[in-house]
Amino acid sequence: MKYSSLAKTLAAFLAFDVVALAAEQPNIVFIFTDDQGWGDVAAYGHPDVRTPNLDRLAKQGTLFTQFYVGSPVCSPSRASLLTGRFCAEIGIDYAIGGPAGQKYNHALWLDPELPNVYKTFAANGYRVGHYGKWHLGAMDKDGNMVAPAPVEYGAQESATAHSTGPKLKGLNNSNKSEIIANYGIDFIERNQSSPFFLNLWIMDPHSVLDPTQEQMDPYMDHTHPAVRSHLRSSQTVYYAIIENIDRAVGRVIQKLEECGLLENTIILFSSDNGPSPLWSSATGHAGSGLTGPFRGTKASLYEGGIRVPFIVSWPGHIPAGKVQDQSVVAAVDMYPSLVQMAGLEVELPEELDGEDRTSVLLGTPSKRSKPLMWEYRFGNWGREIQVSPTLAMLDGDWKLLMNPDRSRVELYNIREDITETENRARYETEIVGEMSARLMDWWDTQVPNPKNAPPWSGHSGWRMPRGN
Template identity: 35%
Template sequence: MLFVLAGAAESRCAAAEDTVTSSVGKKPNILFIFADDWGWGDLSCHGHPYVRTPNIDRLAREGTDFERFTVASGVCSPSRTAVMTGQFPARHNIDGHFAWVPSNAKRNMPDWLDPSAVTLPRLLQSGGYKTAHFGKWHLSNDMIPDSPTPAEYGYDRYGAFNCSGEQMPVHEDANETIKFIEAAHSEGDPFFVNLWVHEPHTPFHVIPKYRWRFRHSGLSEADEIYAAVLSHADDRIGEVLDALDRLKLTDETLVIFSSDNGPARGSANAKLELSYDTATGAGFGIGAAKGITAGRKGYKASLFEGGINVPFIVRWPGKVAAGETNDSAMISAVDLLPTFCEIAGVKLPSAYQPDGVSQVSALQGQSSTGRTKPLFWKYGARWPAQKSRPHHWASYCVVNERWKLLANQDSSYLELYDIVSDPYESTDLKETHPNAVSKLSEQLADWKASLPESPDSKLFSSLRKN
């Protein structure tokens, strides 16, 4: 397992004098659990018919379940870029997942996220936090050996896969998280941990004991595998929650569970067979991907809600209400950096331009409707839509106030939804609300014009020269 001590960050920013931390006392610890392809419906607390997630359900009982949270992309790398930078991933030319160099070049992408960008862990380091990352990285790729390691982005320690260097085995994430929390606690330091679990991304590295749990459930083999890997992930999350209890840190720790995008789904005739990933090894392939969106349109790689509206469960005892469901606050992944920095008492750099806003008041129960600061998405989708993927045609999207506009690559086709009253996107309103279409189309055009034409060559691997 790779467990690296990073050097101190050179760039520091001053702590704010008047912040939420001054009103709540000691700086809270922050544990951000980010799953991979975990659909909104893939929780027993969200009504899944056979998946069992008692530990994540515990977070929902002891915290608030925010139903309107969206990530900044329908796929992995750009979604994670937004969390790290607080900016739309298109600002970094990261519009798809990081793959091997020829694929990145073909899609006008860099080969890794710029390590000189303002990043969440580096900001929290400046506020006195010990920082760590355990689990999936994918802000580069294991097939790009000269890419920066997570240590160069502001982590004191890390163990990761889908990165350069040694690949941490996927199931060691919780154990390493617990070790790090214990060390930070013994030193009296507040901590920030990314626990970015592999599940339920392919390959499905299923453990026999977890399949055994579902042996009498009457499930198909594929459904049994899917339930088993989610059960395993939930158990590991439970181990970390138990460690917080044991160390008497539960009341001092903000815990969030979410996912990088909606669930992956294979074709109707996808076979159940083994596959191999260079970062994580062998396991079952897409035939075992049985995630659900609980009625939302689209799946992974879609800009409809099934691809970007994911679980977001927040527990912060005494600060966030317990046992509540919030179906109105439209929080985005780009909001996490400014939110965590406000909680940590860290001032944002004066030259930094976040796309998100702090959502501390929303977390603490202040009511809101719609989105006052626009959200934008970019993704290279096929047009016209495929019959088998009718909700995977949108290449651009903008949400502002109560409206959501989706557009194909050249904006020759649009759909408009009242995303406040119609979160399942059932009624296209573009014909009856032309003014909203015009306003959002203009906003989208202005945003597209602000984006860089190509990535900086300093973010290219030396493999591009070969």
């Protein structure tokens, strides 16, 4: 009898201790969409699309105007987010398994031995879940899926598409956001008693898009009346899918509220790169994404390809209703910043390119201590005005773009010239000299490109028309 009472007391104490720990350590929900542009949220100024849940998230938290991902295309951007490294340093420089990757014999998966944010959180008491897109592993040339599963990167629970490990069930081209949200809601319900790190990598608005008529009804004004009986415009289709994303975000937030977890949860929302250009043959209806005021789209190192929406909420910690337009934050910063915000006492890898931006996330503007670097040597799917050089560096307000052979040197003051149309390279020669030396030193130390690598794609470009 005494033993039974002691056991019950001990069990109650342990249960209380787990709940107390969860209350001290915040949960984290990171929602990462696919090809959603900086301007594809009403809170960022979109004139037509309805995103009430994302707008609410921005009012409850902070909207960042200068957030950069690690690449203008999918796989390297996601690899950079997980590892806190510039993707060129870890050998992932194109969409894994894509036609160019197969042609040039690129890596078939991200190295699971690299330190990453999932492993760090999983090793420190967090339950890590990953649902949705993965795209960090591909089939071999014989069609066999041999890449490591997400569990080998630290995700204790997962369901993905086109990867090793458990698969998402019930997906079609009208319900991808809904299905991924369902998995996330189930994960939250099952993991309320311990801190969790939930990652929902939503596959929309990447093509193929096929919303239902009910989903498209609010946007039928964007399809000409003469063709509504048999056609739908790309705007009608795309806006419906963006609202699907928003609806999924709202359902996840509602579940956190119902479980009493919202106050102790950091919610982050972003996208892997800019929107796909309308003139790409693979884009389809996904070509109606907006980059806001920026030049460039997906597959371009101009702002529109790498500058994406970023909204963060943590009630009582992150300022509510604030627009942060004074500080640069990047996807490579998420690893060290989330570790700090969660209070994990760990020693981070020395080779991280990201830096702890907790103070900025919590409301105090500051300058970066390290520049951001990019390499993207593959084709830009656009008109000449979107075709960037293949290297880029952002340091303070100055952004330098150039090719490795030092052709097409472009320098922009991003604070004053967000459209990147006033090339200052010939006027600011000292800045160009200093930045180009640092950029080339960085590029020379990167993982060598594979044999038969393509030539640089950025040799032809567009020049701002000049008057007489």
